[in-house]
Amino acid sequence: MSGSPVVAVVGGGASGALAAVHLLREARARSLTLEVVLIDRYGRHALGQAYSTADPHHLLNTSADKMSALHDDPAHLLTWARGNGLDLAGSDFLPRGDYGRYLRDVLADAEDVPARVVRRVTATATGLTRPAGGHGVRVELAGGEWIDADAAVLALGNRAPAAWPQIVDADTPRYVADPWAPDALAGICDGTPVLVIGTGLTMVDIAVTVTRARPDAVVYAVSRHGLLPRRHPDPLPVPVPTPIQDGPLPLAGLLRAVRLAVRDNGGDWAGVVDGLRSHAPGLWTRLSPADQRRFLNLAARFWEVHRHRIPPVTAARIAELRDGGRLRVLRGQVIRSTAAPGGLHVHVGVDGAVQVLDVGWLVNATGPGSDIGRDPFLARLIEAGDARPDRLRLGLDAGRGGAVLDAEGRSDGRVVTLGPLLRGTLYETTAIPEIRAQAAAIAPRLIETIAAPVSVSLTAEPEF
Numbered sequence: 001m002s003g004s005p006v007v008a009v010v011g012g013g014a015s016g017a018l019a020a021v022h023l024l025r026e027a028r029a030r031s032l033t034l035e036v037v038l039i040d041r042y043g044r045h046a047l048g049q050a051y052s053t054a055d056p057h058h059l060l061n062t063s064a065d066k067m068s069a070l071h072d073d074p075a076h077l078l079t080w081a082r083g084n085g086l087d088l089a090g091s092d093f094l095p096r097g098d099y100g101r102y103l104r105d106v107l108a109d110a111e112d113v114p115a116r117v118v119r120r121v122t123a124t125a126t127g128l129t130r131p132a133g134g135h136g137v138r139v140e141l142a143g144g145e146w147i148d149a150d151a152a153v154l155a156l157g158n159r160a161p162a163a164w165p166q167i168v169d170a171d172t173p174r175y176v177a178d179p180w181a182p183d184a185l186a187g188i189c190d191g192t193p194v195l196v197i198g199t200g201l202t203m204v205d206i207a208v209t210v211t212r213a214r215p216d217a218v219v220y221a222v223s224r225h226g227l228l229p230r231r232h233p234d235p236l237p238v239p240v241p242t243p244i245q246d247g248p249l250p251l252a253g254l255l256r257a258v259r260l261a262v263r264d265n266g267g268d269w270a271g272v273v274d275g276l277r278s279h280a281p282g283l284w285t286r287l288s289p290a291d292q293r294r295f296l297n298l299a300a301r302f303w304e305v306h307r308h309r310i311p312p313v314t315a316a317r318i319a320e321l322r323d324g325g326r327l328r329v330l331r332g333q334v335i336r337s338t339a340a341p342g343g344l345h346v347h348v349g350v351d352g353a354v355q356v357l358d359v360g361w362l363v364n365a366t367g368p369g370s371d372i373g374r375d376p377f378l379a380r381l382i383e384a385g386d387a388r389p390d391r392l393r394l395g396l397d398a399g400r401g402g403a404v405l406d407a408e409g410r411s412d413g414r415v416v417t418l419g420p421l422l423r424g425t426l427y428e429t430t431a432i433p434e435i436r437a438q439a440a441a442i443a444p445r446l447i448e449t450i451a452a453p454v455s456v457s458l459t460a461e462p463e464f
């Protein structure tokens with residue numbers, strides 16, 4: 001495809017794949033040729049972290065009617081399912097592996113060979129540079145190769161969980177530092193007890209997999225609050241509005257408004273949280289940085305358990321495991337661990353006392369790491385001044401359409417981002433409904449930018 005414009009997409013998960021889909025659709029609408037180079041470290045193109053699971057009991061936590069990959073075609077997933085022999089109702093929760101298959105099909109269907117194609121590259125991107133005097137980008141790959149492109153989309157997804165050097169050395173055998181790495185959980189189904197740090201959705205996945213593989217296995221799960229994701233009500237709730245004052249929004253005022261809305265909704269959180277969800281980015285940007293930090297420290301966990309609910313069938317399985325003593329949830333914190341024959345001794349502080357658990361495996365499921373400086377690719381980009389972290393360092397600072405802002409707060413619109421890297425800027429940005437809307441918004445701007453003879457410098461408020 002020599003002569004065609006090229007867009008390099010770093011990160012091949014749902015965000016990268018949906019960005020590619022919308023870029024190809026936009027190019028087709030304008031009768032332009034385009035090559036999208038989709039670069040994924042693990043070759044999990046269109047699947048990424050969430051949809052590469054092979055366990056059929058790992059379900060979506062969102063009902064099928066909300067999971068279309070295409071912003072302008074809400075029934076697209078249901079139509080695909082019918083065409084693929086799946087008996088799927090809008091209120092069903094599809095296995096995530098099947099959803100991955102769907103995303104792969106959506107990506108393949110967006111291609112229009114030879115005019116508009118995706119080149120799938122399996123490699124780690126180590127850096128992105130802006131060649132002097134040019135209007136393009138160069139993505140450097142581990143191994144010394146590179147890809148020259150007219151623009152780039154940064155879709156690196158979530159960071160691996162934070163390291164806990166005071167608790168365990170990352171190289172300790174039988175310690176799983178990143179439960180989302182390929183085959184990370186392959187070894188832990190050996191029947192020995194598993195201790196999971198974290199009680200969120202990843203813990204739920206692990207408990208489901210380990211206990212199905214070995215009927216005798218016990219899973220411990222520990223977190224500061226001991227809070228587990230709530231169950232989706234059946235039927236699914238109707239979203240209800242929360243009246244919120246205009247103008248500056250102190251966190252205390254926001255929390256008060258939410259509590260009142262829950263009270264007025266008969267104590268039902270689910271409808272209130274669902275009603276707030278699409279307003280979350282706007283509310284987030286109205287909080288002061290200090291209140292954003294306070295929210296993360298004090299309230300985020302409570303938001304998350306109501307916001308990321310699990311399907312009824314998964315909730316029933318978790319309840320059964322807890323009743324049978326096979327999933328033991330502890331409210332406390334892991335203090336330290338020492339290697340032992342065939343596993344680890346782990347010291348856990350619970351209610352002021354220390355319990356020592358002898359386990360075969362220790363898994364870090366504390367959620368995405370919160371400092372983007374730990375990612376070598378992003379650290380290099382920031383060090384070169386071609387990007388800057390958001391105020392909370394959860395991701396990148398971005399302007400309109402996800403335009404990545406440089407150290408001075410400028411952008412020529414040729415490097416954009418979407419998905420989890422916008423967490424500090426938008427907060428609610430990691431699920432498919434947000435990602436597909438962002439992908440649809442990015443595409444026309446990026447195509448326009450690379451089709452224009454000269455680049456313009458812009459700064460703008462974050463907005464999609």
Ligand SMILES: Cc1cc2nc3c(=O)[nH]c(=O)nc-3n(C[C@H](O)[C@H](O)[C@H](O)COP(=O)(O)OP(=O)(O)OC[C@H]3O[C@@H](n4cnc5c(N)ncnc54)[C@H](O)[C@@H]3O)c2cc1C
Pocket residue numbers: 010011012013014015016039040041042044047048049050051059060061062123124125126155156157158201202205377418419420430431432433
């Ligand atoms: C377990 C789980 C269940 C979920 N369930 C739902 C759900 O039911 N409904 C919903 O709406 N959302 C759900 N989500 C949220 C959401 O859909 C995902 O987080 C989303 O898939 C994010 O996609 P992503 O592409 O941004 O990130 P990722 O999936 O993390 O993909 C990023 C990819 O980039 C690669 N990468 C990173 N750095 C580099 C580099 N330097 N070079 C090359 N490649 C790199 C990574 O290896 C990875 O494959 C779920 C998330 C998880 C984790």
